[in-house]
Amino acid sequence: MLNNIKNNILNFKKNKQLLKKTFNPKDNSISINICYSEQHEIEVLYKILIEILNNDKDIEFHDIVVTSFKLNNYITYINSVFKLKNQEKISFYISQNNCKKTQQIFYTFNKILELSDIRFNNEEVLELLDLPMISKNFNISEEEIKILYNWIESTNIRWGINEKHKDNLNFLKINQNTWFYGIEKLLLSYAINEKNKIWNNILSCISIDLSKSELIGKLSYLINILNKWRVILSRKKQIKCWHSLFKSFSKDFLNNQPELKYILTMMNQNWEKMIDDIILSNYQKKISIKILQKNFLYITKKINTQKFKLGAINFCHPSLVCYIPFKMVFVIGLDSKGIMKKSNTDHLNLLKDYPLITDINIDDITFHIFLKNLIAAQKYFYMSYIGYSSKNENKINPCILIEQLIHYIALHFYIKKDEKLKIEDNIKKISHYLVKTHKKEHFYNKIHTKIIKHKNKNNIKNIHQIFFKNILNIENSKKQNFLINLKDLICFWKHPIRYFFNFTLNTNFAIQKKLLTTEPFIIDQLENFKISNFLLESMINNKDLQNILEQIKLSGILPYKNFGEIALRNKYKEIEQTAQIIHQYRLLPQEKAFNLKIEKYCIEGTLKEIQKTGLLRWKVNSINYSDRISLWLEHLIYCILGGIGESKIIGHKKQIFSFHSLSYDQSYNYLLDYIEGYIKGINNPLLLTKSGSAWFDKVYDIKNHCVYKNPEIKRKAYKTLYDTWTGNSYKKGEKEDIYIQKITSILDVKKICHISKKWLTPILQHKKINEKKT
The missing domain is CATH 3.40.50.300 (P-loop containing nucleotide triphosphate hydrolases)
Structure with missing residues (x-):
């Protein structure tokens, strides 16, 4: 037929x-x-x-x-x-699959041939490991690549193989932020297995699990191989010296991969033929790899990939x-x-509605x-x-x-x-x-099919349990005494929407951090916070500051030599002022564990840094909404436990935010309100935002304990809310918060203002006025 x-x-x-x-x-x-x-x-x-x-x-x-x-x-x-x-x-032979592998090998080969021109920044090296062929060759798994990202960030490896490589590129001849110096840090960290210890002007930067020690060797081997190729490719050579280059590439980067043997053989034959043709032309001068790379690219494009195999x-x-x-x-x-699937944009394609004879269908x-x-x-x-x-x-x-x-x-x-x-x-x-x-059980017997179905049911059951576990616990706990940890309560009120996703939906939107690829000309914003916090904690706890300063210098986060010295000196003076204020209030601090019954709810936790004058908290940067509400919740518990002092937090540039002492009944009722708000907020997201807090700071009359009625003040307050929400070229707006984006895509001013007024009014009502405004 x-x-x-x-x-x-x-x-x-x-x-x-x-x-x-x-x-x-x-x-x-x-x-x-x-x-x-x-x-x-x-x-x-x-x-x-x-x-x-x-x-x-x-x-x-x-x-x-x-x-x-x-x-x-x-x-x-x-x-x-x-x-x-x-x-x-x-x-059998899959032509498309073979073609893809050929492209991947050719892409990898080109990447290696460019080693003489790159700075070897951390992203360029890790990008090579993202190629399955390379990671397989060096026996580095996906999990180990994630660990390497963490190690590179901790050791501050930015770019450059070593100081000699930097010198060749006409940069300062220094070891700081190079690969070899970073590997030395990792080896010391493995030997000492403790953070922030100095030996021979090298700082141990991370505590390394002994089971991961082999990964340091793999990284060292990879960097040495790349450096060897950088040196080989950086010089011009006689044409015959390049004859075995592709074979060496296969041995160093694609070894013991039988599935690639046929493709590598074909590509090697093409490379050797190209070199032999140049030798036959009797070209006597030395030739750079760049010329050969371009010529090989041209030849490879001309050679058709194998479509069928006999x-x-x-x-x-x-x-x-x-x-x-x-x-x-x-x-x-x-x-x-x-x-022949319909495209989502077919309704926009006018050629479909008004075709001509010459149009391609x-x-x-x-x-x-x-x-x-x-x-x-x-x-x-x-x-x-x-x-x-x-x-x-x-x-x-x-x-x-x-x-x-x-x-x-x-x-x-x-x-x-x-x-x-x-x-x-x-x-x-x-x-x-x-x-x-054809019957469904073609290659599988019934027993195997039943096992698969059984496993699938278990998987569905597990997913159901994981997703709804917290919600079920919440519903059950409503019938019993609800046990709440103070840390959870504070975490919720700092960012109610994020807590709803993390706790109720068991969902966490992780934002991948980008590695820094240049030497530190200035102190990075995050590193600046880390240095400030490290110095402040060291000053408060009377640690050896000389040793702390030496650790910071060797960490690789400061600008080079005198620039770094000046930046660190200024930072030290700035933090010292904050530490002096803290020492004035910090006398014989104590901590107290508690377990309180607030109607049908039980709340437990520990209050730290309790002074005779009240609770004391501090931070290295400006005091914000999250700091205030954290201190407020701890202050309510402090007053319920019988505390009669004022709770205060000390911030950047002598900022102080403190609360008056409250009676037992006041504290009890306020805490009950915030606990009930927490219970509602873990079932339905609560739109309490920084934008709303910024608006309320402007619109609330702290002396008369009311909202300003002046239209000009209100206008400025709404402008502050809008600026905080949208941000600018220097600062991200709150609308960029991925958790808030999942809840709302529009600025609901009325709702944000209503919620902020309800929950932030008690905080400003009981704020002590005679201190510096924050």
Whole structure:
């Protein structure tokens, strides 16, 4: 029947009134196979190929081609099914997969050839490890790459192999922030297994787990190999000296990867041929790698990638067949979702609505390619598609290509004695013989299937438990005494929306930090905070400041030499002023654990830094909304426990924010309100924001304990809210907060102001006025 269909198609223009021909139901030259999944399609394909190869001795492996418009989706399943140990060995070749690997190797080779021109900043080196071929060669896993990111950040490795490399690039000849110096820090950290210890002018920067010690060796080996190639590639050489370069590249960066052997051999032959041609030209001068790199790129682009392999079943895109005769053509993935999908922007494409004769129609191209595949088949033309949904086993229609082929066959063929059948009935009858539905358990026995289903149920159950665990606990706890930790209560009121996602939904949106790639000309904002905090804690706890200053100098976060000395000296004076104020108030600090019953709720925790005058807190930068509300909640508990002093927090540039002492009843009622607000907020997100706090600071009259009615003050207050929300070129606005973005995309001024007024009024009502305004 296949040959008759081809003749009909090819002779259609010559004789448009072709007579109907009989169709033999036993003819298996055309087959349409319905499967349940992509893997099931490949399993069915494998079974059919085995049957045909066993029954038809005239067909060899290279007589068979398997095509798909979405071949990438099947590559994993092809490799797994065709490489099963207990199955008959079938040689196969995936042209698209091979082409991708060739591109990856060529990209990697080019990256290595550029080593003589790069600064070796941390991102450039880690980018190499993101290539699976390189990470596999150096035996570095994905988990270990994440650890390396952390180590590089901790050791402040920025760029440069060593001081000699920096000198070659006409920079200052210093070891600071280089790879070799960073590795020395890691080795010392491993030897001492303790942070912030100095030995031989090297600072141990991180505590390294002994099980990860091998990773230091892997990193050291990688950097040494890269440095070796940097030196080799940085000099011009006689052309014969470059002859074995690609072979050396394969050995150093792609060793022990058998799946790449064929591609590497081909590329090495191309490289050596290029070098041999230059040698034959009798060119005597030394030549740089840059010229060879450009020439090799030109040659590689000219060489066509191998489309088909002799002695193997070829898998490729349908467009590659292009009338090449094969005894068997098998097209997979012909479901309605697989090809000819409508684009989301089709309604914007005016060419669709107003086509011209010269316009390219993608659907027509697809039909034409499919027709080429049909004509290329000499004995067998098989097709397959996923005909059932994996979720509910609902039927999925095939693509229009299969429907039109069946319709065409029904128009021109019939089974004996069915010549008078209506076209609709003939389509059904022919479909019955052409279409074959394969059983779901094709390669798996029932026991294995049951195990998989059982595992899936457990997975769903676990996901359900993980996602709803906290919500269920909340609901159950409403019926009993609700136990709350002070840390959780404070964490919630600092950022209610973030806490809702972290606690209730068990969701955390991690923002990946970007590594610093240049030497520190100034102290980075985050590092500035770390230095300030480190110095302040050291001064308060009377630690050896000389040793602390030496640790900071060796950490690699200060500018070079005198610039760093001046910056550190100024920072020291600034922090010393804050420390002196803290020492005035800090006398014999104590801490107290507590467990309070507030109606049906139990709250527990520990209050630290309790002075005779009240609670004392401090920070190195400006006092903000989060600091105030944290101190306020601790102050309420302090007063409930019988404290009669004032609680205060000391901030940057002599800022002081403090609260009056409250009575037991006042503190109890306020704390109950904030606990109930916490309970509501972990079920429904509470829009309490920094923008609202900034607005309320401007609009609240702290002397008269009321909101200003002056329109000008209100206008300025709303402007402050808007500026805090939108931000500027120097500071990110609150609307950039990823947690807030998930709740709202618009600035709801009325709601933000209402919530801020409700929860922040008590804080400003009980603020002590006679201190510096914050």
